[in-house]
Amino acid sequence: MVETAVEAAGDGARVMPGVSAYGSAEARSWAEQAAEAGAGSVLLLPPNVYRADEAAVRAHYAEAARAGLPVVAYNNPYDTRVDLTPALLAQLHEAGDIVAVKEFTGDVRRAWEIAERAPGLDLLIGADDVLLELAVAGAVGWIAGFPNALPGSCTALYRAAVAGDLDTAVPLYRKLHPLLRWDSRTEFVQAIKASQDVVADGSGGPCRPPRTPLSPQDEATVRALTGKLLADGLD
Incomplete structure (x- = not known):
């Protein structure tokens, strides 16, 4: 499927498959497969089979980043029960494990705090109904539905x-x-x-x-x- 998307896009840099998995090793394996297929980045939820603490979240993203592709964190605490707060995102970015975040909380105030704590971290609009608010706050992309x-x-x-x-x-x-x-x-x-x-x-x-x-x-x-x-x- 990823190979088909890369071929259709004509530029693998625009293809970002999701690699969220039951465990970190599987997520890394899927990220490696995405790299082999020509994808330019991957999208990854935090661990969500259980409510992970910050140490587990950091280890999870570090493992996936070892695949060599840029990792975009996906923050959806409603479904995962794990909140990638601006402070935690800053830690992940400082460690070199993520390059961007798909922000789905709907709390547009976070955009400003993310920019303060992690100035080099790209903010991607993660929900269609906060597009304008996050764009005004500096978002540089939209992982969109409609x-x-x-x-x-x-x-x-x-x-x-x-x-x-x-x-x-x-x-x-x-x-x-x-x-x-x-x-x-x-x-x-x-x-x-x-x-x-x-x-x-x-x-x-x-x-x-x-x-x-x-x-x-x-x-x-x-x-x-x-x-x-x-x-x-x-x-």
Whole structure:
């Protein structure tokens, strides 16, 4: 799969496979496989089978970094129960074990503290519904969900936001936000696929188990939101 992505992208530097695994040795092995396939970096959650302490988190990222690819930390304490705080991220960055963080907490105040504690650490937007806030705070990338359904308008939003063009970004963000908020819900994958179904006539398709379909009410909501955006000329 990674080899296919690298070939399709035409530039492995833009391919970042996830290598989160049950244990650190497996994560390192997957990172090594990603390097062999031509990927430019990897995305890694902290240990999450149990609630890891900071020593375990540091050891985990150090092991994965030995594969030789740049490692992007993924901070999602809601699902992992392990919070990569700005202070801990600074330690990981100072050790040379991470180059960036996908920040998913939704707490935009962290962007400023991360910049203070680890000035060289790249901040990546990790949730669609805080795109504008994190872009203004200095984010340099977006690991995105809904551009899979509405690539044109989402790309325009991102470019305007990181350029500081608020006259363009704010009205567009306001229109998109009711849909973007679904990226922070448990059913975000199903919602994105439902939106794709509306845009491209069934291109999203069903999710792999154990994800179950959206409830009829939620699916109707996502479809209506997407349809309204299309009617307003967004793509």
